Amino acid sequence: MRNKTQWLLIAALAGLLIIVFWYSVAVWQATPSMPLYGNIILGVAMTLAVVAGCGLTALMYHSRRKGYDEPARAKKKAEDEAEPL
Numbered sequence: 334m335r336n337k338t339q340w341l342l343i344a345a346l347a348g349l350l351i352i353v354f355w356y357s358v359a360v361w362q363a364t365p366s367m368p369l370y371g372n373i374i375l376g377v378a379m380t381l382a383v384v385a386g387c388g389l390t391a392l393m394y395h396s397r398r399k400g401y402d403e404p405a406r407a408k409k410k411a412e413d414e415a416e417p418l
Contacts, residue, residue, distance in 0.1 A: 367375070396402055
């Protein structure tokens, strides 16, 4: 880290992470446990969400590599080259 403000930012973010973690554990311990079918449904939903997120991210990278995200300029460039100056 180069300067003092970056260290302060990291310290503030680490403090927020610790507070959020503490609060999450406190809420988790205060609530009653779920039945087995609730845990299974939650696990399946979480797995589907992760698979969908990974699939969409992979599709984004694939689209970018193949050039599908580039602006459509090929047609206009060909028209510009055809016109005499």
